[in-house]
Amino acid sequence: MEKTKIEEMKEKLFYNPKHASCVINEGETEIADGFCEGYKAFLDKAKTEREAASEIIALAKANGYVEFIPGEKYSAGEKVYYNNRGKSVILCVIGKRSIIDGVKIAAAHIDSPRLDLKPNPLYEDTDIALLKTHYYGGIKKYQWTAIPLSLHGAVALKDGSVVNVCVGEDEEDPRFVITDLLPHLGGEQYKRTLKDGIRGEELNVLVGSRPFMNDECSEAVKLNILSILYEKYGFTETDFLSAEFEVVPAFRACDIGFDRSMIGAYGHDDRVCAYPAVMAALDAENPEYTIMSVLTDKEETGSDGNTGLHSSYMAYFINYLAAMEGYDGYEVIRKSECLSADVTAAFDPTFSDVLERRNAAYINKGVAVMKYTGSGGKGGTSDASAEYMGKVRTMLDNANIVWQVGELGKVDAGGGGTVAKYVANLDIDVVDIGVPVLSMHAPFETVSKLDVYMAYRAFSEFFKQ
Numbered sequence: 001m002e003k004t005k006i007e008e009m010k011e012k013l014f015y016n017p018k019h020a021s022c023v024i025n026e027g028e029t030e031i032a033d034g035f036c037e038g039y040k041a042f043l044d045k046a047k048t049e050r051e052a053a054s055e056i057i058a059l060a061k062a063n064g065y066v067e068f069i070p071g072e073k074y075s076a077g078e079k080v081y082y083n084n085r086g087k088s089v090i091l092c093v094i095g096k097r098s099i100i101d102g103v104k105i106a107a108a109h110i111d112s113p114r115l116d117l118k119p120n121p122l123y124e125d126t127d128i129a130l131l132k133t134h135y136y137g138g139i140k141k142y143q144w145t146a147i148p149l150s151l152h153g154a155v156a157l158k159d160g161s162v163v164n165v166c167v168g169e170d171e172e173d174p175r176f177v178i179t180d181l182l183p184h185l186g187g188e189q190y191k192r193t194l195k196d197g198i199r200g201e202e203l204n205v206l207v208g209s210r211p212f213m214n215d216e217c218s219e220a221v222k223l224n225i226l227s228i229l230y231e232k233y234g235f236t237e238t239d240f241l242s243a244e245f246e247v248v249p250a251f252r253a254c255d256i257g258f259d260r261s262m263i264g265a266y267g268h269d270d271r272v273c274a275y276p277a278v279m280a281a282l283d284a285e286n287p288e289y290t291i292m293s294v295l296t297d298k299e300e301t302g303s304d305g306n307t308g309l310h311s312s313y314m315a316y317f318i319n320y321l322a323a324m325e326g327y328d329g330y331e332v333i334r335k336s337e338c339l340s341a342d343v344t345a346a347f348d349p350t351f352s353d354v355l356e357r358r359n360a361a362y363i364n365k366g367v368a369v370m371k372y373t374g375s376g377g378k379g380g381t382s383d384a385s386a387e388y389m390g391k392v393r394t395m396l397d398n399a400n401i402v403w404q405v406g407e408l409g410k411v412d413a414g415g416g417g418t419v420a421k422y423v424a425n426l427d428i429d430v431v432d433i434g435v436p437v438l439s440m441h442a443p444f445e446t447v448s449k450l451d452v453y454m455a456y457r458a459f460s461e462f463f464k465q
């Protein structure tokens with residue numbers, strides 16, 4: 001059909017992001033769907049930062065990566081990984097150019113909102129054994145009741161060994177659950193605000209109900225649970241004190257919709273950016289610049305701690321790269337560029353009143369570029385420069401990658417942050433770019449397959465610059 005002059009001018013002058021299906025390259029939808037099968041498998045294997053880190057390292061090793069040794073010299077094309085305490089990982093491919101030209105960084109996080117066990121979690125009440133939790137990251141507490149849960153953790157025993165525990169993921173495994181009140185007796189609970197519908201101290205995980213040796217002694221149910229744990233893993237109640245246990249949904253990733261266009265899963269935030277960033281690093285062969293995918297921990301609690309990006313581990317790693325060629329780290333860092341790969345809220349027609357239609361990110365409109373995040377007048381954010389936005393925009397357009405701009409919610413409706421500001425504070429150009437998510441931070445989040453693939457293409461293209 002021939003375009004009218006008006007249509008022609010509109011096309012030329014208006015910003016009008018389209019559904020990815022309408023602008024995607026021939027045959028790319030099938031490629032995207034195939035890519036997402038790998039992503040779904042990754043999601044089911046990597047529900048915690050520890051599991052994600054070891055899965056990423058396994059993938060890296062299978063693709064020719066070797067463990068980074070500080071002080072060692074590496075030449076162009078060599079692939080190294082750096083394992084930070086089993087909770088964050090850097091994948092790096094040495095570039096053809098000198099390190100003094102800077103490095104290209106894609107930074108995503110591999111921790112997700114969840115429930116952590118308290119240090120002394122196990123107790124018994126009315127012949128029921130329960131675990132006390134302390135939630136991690138921003139959750140709507142009521143969403144965590146009456147759903148199947150699994151328990152993942154690492155226990156450091158006194159002899160120095162570490163026992164990994166994972167219960168509730170195998171088909172035959174038992175699951176756990178947090179109980180909720182029946183509606184018949186919910187009269188008082190209904191009067192609470194939604195935020196307090198379930199309180200933090202009510203997030204107690206049901207783990208058992210039969211006594212040890214059918215005995216009537218006190219705490220026999222708790223004793224029975226401890227005896228099961230001792231038999232299976234060799235640990236006692238005191239060993240909980242030196243353990244990290246995470247309670248996460250026991251759901252598996254699955255397709256959503258009659259058209260299978262979406263994926264539902266726990267932990268899309270931010271594995272939906274971490275996985276594409278990992279794949280982009282694995283596929284990077286002889287890059288021009290040195291490239292790094294940083295898969296970090298602790299983003300959901302503000303990036304503090306030695307495995308989070310507010311710590312210095314990434315800068316120290318770059319220092320080592322700089323030292324290989326006799327430079328100071330800061331000379332390399334200030335010339336480096338970063339894509340802060342994190343999710344954003346997708347426009348939800350059911351809750352449209354908190355989102356601003358012209359600047360919201362939409363599922364299926366491609367990877368979303370967020371110039372800034374933060375809240376309350378751009379508080380607590382790195383605001384990417386027009387120049388850097390321009391550079392990223394040109395890169396995406398030239399490669400025919402479907403993308404859109406995004407802003408997390410209406411002004412003063414709330415907000416959030418990412419690792420971008422910690423990267424920017426090192427004197428690096430950075431912008432947020434990621435996949436829009438429906439029901440973000442819920443135990444079961446939803447994303448579009450085409451957007452996931454566009455994230456992968458964006459990071460791959462960035463590494464080809």
Ligand code: MN
Pocket residue numbers: 109269270299342343
């Ligand atoms: Mn995130």
Ligand code: MN
Pocket residue numbers: 269300441
């Ligand atoms: Mn988050």
